[in-house]
Amino acid sequence: MNDRIEKRIELNAPISRVWHALTDYREFGEWxxxxxxxxxxxGQVSRGQMTYxxxxxxxxxxVVQKMEPERLFSFTWPHPKxxxxxxxxxxxxxxxxxLVEFRLEKTASGTLLVxxxxxxxxxxxxxxxxxxxxxxxxxxxxxxxxxxYVARKP
Amino acid sequence: xxxxxxxxxxxxxxxxxxVFAALGDATRLSLIAKLCRGxxxxxxxxxxxxxxxxxxxxxxxxxxxxxxxxxxxxxxxENLFQFNPEPVAELREYLGFVSEQWDQALSRLKSFVED
Numbered sequence: 443m444n445d446r447i448e449k450r451i452e453l454n455a456p457i458s459r460v461w462h463a464l465t466d467y468r469e470f471g472e473w474x475x476x477x478x479x480x481x482x483x484x485g486q487v488s489r490g491q492m493t494y495x496x497x498x499x500x501x502x503x504x505v506v507q508k509m510e511p512e513r514l515f516s517f518t519w520p521h522p523k524x525x526x527x528x529x530x531x532x533x534x535x536x537x538x539x540x541l542v543e544f545r546l547e548k549t550a551s552g553t554l555l556v557x558x559x560x561x562x563x564x565x566x567x568x569x570x571x572x573x574x575x576x577x578x579x580x581x582x583x584x585x586x587x588x589x590x591y592v593a594r595k596p
Numbered sequence: 597x598x599x600x601x602x603x604x605x606x607x608x609x610x611x612x613x614x615v616f617a618a619l620g621d622a623t624r625l626s627l628i629a630k631l632c633r634g635x636x637x638x639x640x641x642x643x644x645x646x647x648x649x650x651x652x653x654x655x656x657x658x659x660x661x662x663x664x665x666x667x668x669x670x671x672x673x674e675n676l677f678q679f680n681p682e683p684v685a686e687l688r689e690y691l692g693f694v695s696e697q698w699d700q701a702l703s704r705l706k707s708f709v710e711d
């Protein structure tokens with residue numbers, strides 16, 4: 443089983459447009475749905491408040507890692523135990539983090555964006571967002587997954 | 597599968613790291629594949645048709661046990677091992693949730709830059 447998430451998406455927009463949407467803090471805030479306090483600067487903490495409906499009480503905090511123009515934008519961010527309003531707000535300074543990387547590649551029709559989020563193996567086991575917990579079950583599928591994994595890696 | 601509150605508490609203390617590490621081995625995955633068919637198995641049964649020794653299989657079972665992926669049950673004088681899907685399911689559930697959030701965010705980004 444992988445300890446990372448990878449997404450690839452083709453965007454019908456020039457690489458310069460995508461880069462701007464990713465790294466301009468106001469534009470990032472538009473699609474990510476967060477109100478950021480200021481521009482992204484490598485090595486610095488980016489702070490803000492989520493604007494996603496239902497999560498307006500959630501703080502955004504990330505440490506910008508790399509900004510290689512039109513190539514790579516990355517940051518680390520914490521995975522708090524819970525976003526539930528009823529719980530006390532998480533102390534982000536002590537939370538384990540994962541690394542988020544956006545890689546861009548020029549294609550014939552626009553831009554290929556590859557997103558990866560890695561480092562989930564460092565998160566404690568109780569780091570599940572209770573508020574979003576799905577229903578239990580799905581064991582059958584679970585076992586199929588394990589069997590498939592075994593079949594692929596004999 | 598009924599589970600006591602004690603094991604639920606213990607489950608919370610485990611780290612994802614231990615679960616990932618436990619899963620990152622072909623022998624242990626094949627043991628899980630045998631155990632997740634349902635029936636608890638003895639070390640002898642699990643060693644059958646394996647090139648590994650009983651000692652080696654036992655060592656792998658202990659790794660899976662400490663990650664909470666299997667637990668041992670006593671049946672008479674025999675020690676049987678049983679699959680516990682919870683730690684693996686928790687990991688997948690959490691990754692699934694984060695993955696879904698990214699799908700939504702990236703689709704918003706797509707509409708944002710293509711407009």
